[in-house]
Amino acid sequence: QVQLQESGPGLVKPSETLSLTCTVSGGSISSYYWIWIRQSPGKGLEWIGYIYSTGTTKYNPSLKSRVAISLDTSRSQFSLNLSSVTAADTAVYYCARGFAVGGKGWNFDYWGQGTLATVSS
Amino acid sequence: DIEMTQSPSSLSASVGDRITITCRASQGISSWLAWYQQKPGKAPKLLIYGASILQRGVPSRFSGSGSGTDFTLTISSLQPEDFATYYCQQANSVPLTFGPGTKVDIK
Numbered sequence: 388q389v390q391l392q393e394s395g396p397g398l399v400k401p402s403e404t405l406s407l408t409c410t411v412s413g414g415s416i417s418s419y420y421w422i423w424i425r426q427s428p429g430k431g432l433e434w435i436g437y438i439y440s441t442g443t444t445k446y447n448p449s450l451k452s453r454v455a456i457s458l459d460t461s462r463s464q465f466s467l468n469l470s471s472v473t474a475a476d477t478a479v480y481y482c483a484r485g486f487a488v489g490g491k492g493w494n495f496d497y498w499g500q501g502t503l504a505t506v507s508s
Numbered sequence: 509d510i511e512m513t514q515s516p517s518s519l520s521a522s523v524g525d526r527i528t529i530t531c532r533a534s535q536g537i538s539s540w541l542a543w544y545q546q547k548p549g550k551a552p553k554l555l556i557y558g559a560s561i562l563q564r565g566v567p568s569r570f571s572g573s574g575s576g577t578d579f580t581l582t583i584s585s586l587q588p589e590d591f592a593t594y595y596c597q598q599a600n601s602v603p604l605t606f607g608p609g610t611k612v613d614i615k
Contacts, residue, residue: 432606447603481551488558492599494542498551
């Protein structure tokens with residue numbers, strides 16, 4: 388059974404960088420998309436971006452200038468860095484596995500439990 | 509960006525009821541649509557992808573239909589464990605986007 392687990396600080400100061408890691412167990416990193424999604428009361432579910440197992444990345448244009456997603460296949464981990472955070476970045480952050488059908492159709496079949504990241508001084 | 513809307517935003521129903529939730533995309537997305545169920549404090553769970561393909565392990569009382577811009581999720585006989593919030597997600601193009609959700613609660 389594939390499992391994902393987010394880890395990282397729950398409190399980040401404004402203007403600093405939010406860093407989260409997702410550890411994948413029970414399955415291979417290969418041939419899947421590794422996703423970050425966040426959920427806040429004000430904005431609902433928001434796709435942040437993905438990294439494919441080959442290292443290709445795609446980001447939400449609304450966050451693109453501040454986001455970086457990286458992959459460490461040796462540790463079965465992928466990470467999110469979101470820079471210059473503000474209170475608007477306070478949310479529950481989920482990592483997820485995505486699969487595509489016919490080269491698109493990205494669907495998220497396994498999710499972490501989510502981790503609350505609060506931006507506050 | 510493709511905007512997703514859902515209706516209704518909430519509904520009250522009884523165990524055994526048949527319910528339908530509608531999702532509309534702001535532009536055509538073929539059949540690239542997924543449905544998720546989320547319970548309080550939990551991550552969303554994939555129910556349906558490709559508009560109508562049931563994810564492994566999901567009960568057959570869930571079904572999806574539609575293509576282009578209009579889609580529906582139907583639960584044929586609502587069970588106690590189905591009371592939750594349901595989201596649609598377009599899987600056609602980046603940025604991937606979600607609907608605002610439909611909360612299903614007990615009448």
